[in-house]
Amino acid sequence: MTRLLLDIGIAEMPSPGEAYSGDRCFVQQTGGHALLGVIDGLGHGEEAAAAADTARAALAGPMPRSLAALLRNCHDQLRETRGVALTLMSFDAAASRLEWIGVGNVVAVLLHPEASGRLGSKELYVHSGVAGKQLPAVIASSARLMRGDMVVAATDGVHYSFIEGIRRIEPPQQLAERLLRQYGTGRDDALVVVAHIQREAT
DSSP states (O other): OEEEEEEEEEEEEOOTTOSSOOEEEEEEEETTEEEEEEEEESSSSHHHHHHHHHHHHHHTSOOOSSHHHHHHHHHHHTTTSOOEEEEEEEEETTTTEEEEEEESSOEEEEEEEOTTSOEEEEEOOOBSOBBTTBOOOOOOEEEEOOTTOEEEEEOTTBOGGGGGGOOSOOOHHHHHHHHHHHHBOSSSOEEEEEEEEEEEEO
């Protein structure tokens, strides 16, 4: 049996003048599987935070069999809120596979250290829409996952060019804090999540 370990780094900052951030991260690890959710409540302030908390509570419930079903469940639970942008990622150690699905403007990238020393990258594209308000018909995408790979995700309070600022694998917390410091726009809630994939036989 293969055990999956995600070494997680999280850096966040509320919008200037706000006491609450509407950006949240959800992480659940069980044996050879892990679920990562990156949540951006629309707007900022208390209502955005309330929407994000509702999404995180929905993710903490019993797990549907598919990411599409999980996204739909979150959408249903969020109908009475202002809604969220949401990207969900499922890590499967036994299958060496990453699956993802999402709506909104969370940007995520899968990074793979190559033998040449360079970092290969694959952006994890999602659909437009708002969980809780407007959810299009979407299906999950997938990619091969290897030990040493890293996923970096950021909400729209972080400039899209943060991807270009990742030149090598860094400790997750260090990388999350650096990217937030260098690429945070200072105009919205901001969140950077880094997941470094590690596997070990058990």
